[in-house]
Amino acid sequence: MRSEKSNKQKITKGFFYFLLALLVVISFIPFYMMIVNATRSNSDILKEGFTLIPGTAIADNYNVLLEYMNLWRGFLNSLIVAVAVTVLSSYFSALTAFGFAIYKFKGSNFLFVMILVLMMVPGQLGLIGFYDIMRTFNLLDSYVPLIVPSIASTFTVFFLRQFLSSVLHSSLIEAARIDGAGEFKIFHKIGIPMMMPAISTMAIFAFIGSWNNYILPLVVLFSPEKYTLPVMMGALRGSQVAQNLGAMYLGIAISVVPIMIAFVFLSKYIISSISAGAVKE
Amino acid sequence: MMQSKLNKYGYLFILPFFAVFLTFTVYPIVLTFYYSFTSYSGFGDAAFIGMENYQRLISDDYFWEAFYNTIYIWGINFGFQLGIALLLALLFSDIRLKMKGLSFFRAAFYLPNLITIASVALLFGILLGWHHGTINHLLLDLGLINEPINWLNNPTTARWSVALIGAWMWFGNTFIILMAGISGISNDYFEAALIDGANRLQMFTKITLPLLKPIMLYVLITSLIGGLQIFDLPMLLTDGRGSPQGSLNTMVLYLYNQAFKFNNYGYAAAIAYGLFIITVCFSLITFKAMYRKSVKGE
DSSP: OHHHHHHHHHHHHHHHHHHHHHHHHHHHHHHHHHHHHHTSOHHHHHHHOOOSSOOSOHHHHHHHHHHHOOHHHHHHHHHHHHHHHHHHHHHHHHHHHHHHHHOOOTTHHHHHHHHHHHHTSOGGGGHHHHHHHHHHTTOTTSSHHHHGGGGSOHHHHHHHHHHHHHHOOHHHHHHHHHTTOOHHHHIIIIIHHHHHHHHHHHHHHHHHHHHHOOHHHHHHOOOGGGOOHHHHHHHHHTSGGGGOHHHHHHHHHHHHHHHHHHHHHHHHHHHHHHHHHHHTO | OHHHHHTHHHHHHHHHHHHHHIIIIIHHHHHHHHHTTBOOOSSSOOOBOTTHHHHHHHTOHHHHHHHHHHHHHHHHHHHHHHHHHHHHHHHHTOTTTOOOOHHHHHHHHHHHHHSOHHHHHHHHHHHTOSSSOHHHHHHHHTTSOSSOOOGGGSHHHHHHHHHHHHHHHHHHHHHHHHHHHHHTSOHHHHHHHHHTTOOHHHHIIIIIHHHTHHHHHHHHHHHHHHHHTOOHHHHHHSSSSOOSTTTTOOHHHHHHIIIIITOOHHHHHHHHHHHHHHHHHHHHHHHHHHHHHHHHHO
16 A cells, blocks of 8 residues: 555656656757757758757858857956946945944934835836936946946845844954954954855845846947947847848857856856845845 | 944945945936926926926826736736746645755756846747747647747737746746745644645645745735836837837836937936836735735734
């Protein structure tokens, strides 16, 4: 009787694993089609239609693509912006959270509530004003509007402040002061290491957010050589390359495959960050 | 004593944040509010015209169509996204099944989130192509359709395409968040239920779901706020104006086109505030609905 039950259990489990495998296939097949089609010539795709077998036209497609647009440049631009955003938002959010957590000063509650309220405001609300101000300061077509605002990342400050209140021991700070350490030294030597787990969680979000940002760079950047990857992808769509499906697929693949490779190495880290970010709410 | 002297450092530590915050976040929001009462075209002076933009907004069929499209797309998207994520969570939280490979599946399902939406939109744009799209080729080969379907040229299939691409991208993220919430639930509850002979579905609806309510609220609110701002996919899947027949014209896409294509900054500013008011209303309704349910449940 017992084995009968476990047999039934096995069949149920097998069925569920089958469904999960199916879902994995659904998650991956568009990328697989992209890679296959990136290696096929335009006429091959038009005439032969669907296939799972790669072709041989990848070098030709690459030449067609690069003749029109240097996607690697877009890749580099996106990387520069995303790294700068990640570093600035991590450092200054930690600094701000530390300031709120350690010191008692007039108006600190009011200022923190202000952060909480504006955390809820969707980013598009100030877009028109933001664009106008950037134009007034002659900052359009530069990375300043994409990078500098990350110094004020409301959610990161909120998250780090919450984290700090659960791990901070004021005696540690006191001891450092008695040893003659200055306040900034205390922040760098004690505050940052203490917040590190939470900082790295938020750093991942900052990086992904910047990497995927489309509307803001679309609005503020004009020179093609400054385009970030998403904007470059958008430009690709309206270009002559769009006539050649093989080259088009290759362009998309170039924007996707490095991220997939990076994810293979970083997935554990990224997923645990998302889990931590959600539960700490 | 020592501490109170040092408290002035608090201001110093938060100064960079607030300098940037006021310049790049607060001031633009205030300025946008001001422009929403003007006929500002991006050049010259902004002439004050009172409530005219808001009156126009209320009677603007395009805006309300964009509102309808946005909700329509978000509704389908969220239904699938949450449905799949919940089923997966049900499967992996079952203590009788003890499914293995959670970390692999989480990673596999999460992957599409990391890809730039622009790339996803371009990829599906050509996969869904009419005569030369891979999806039509496949369906024709399998004999499921007799002639190619012009997916992105029909309002219904275009909306469903955007919604399902979104669900495909984001269900992995929702799944991870739900699993994070479930891992916080004590195993004792499930073991006690097991001894009482509860079945899979009972355990899920009576234990997991009620205890998951705060996380569900988080998922719902973040998805709603994000969904109301959907822009990249509809912008890049068609001609950037929300074709076919305006069926992909979402609120932010409308805002973008009014401001940066037609130079109607004043009106676009009013659209931004209209969108903001709608977002606040929806968030409040969601909070209220979840709160009332929990009171009833007690």
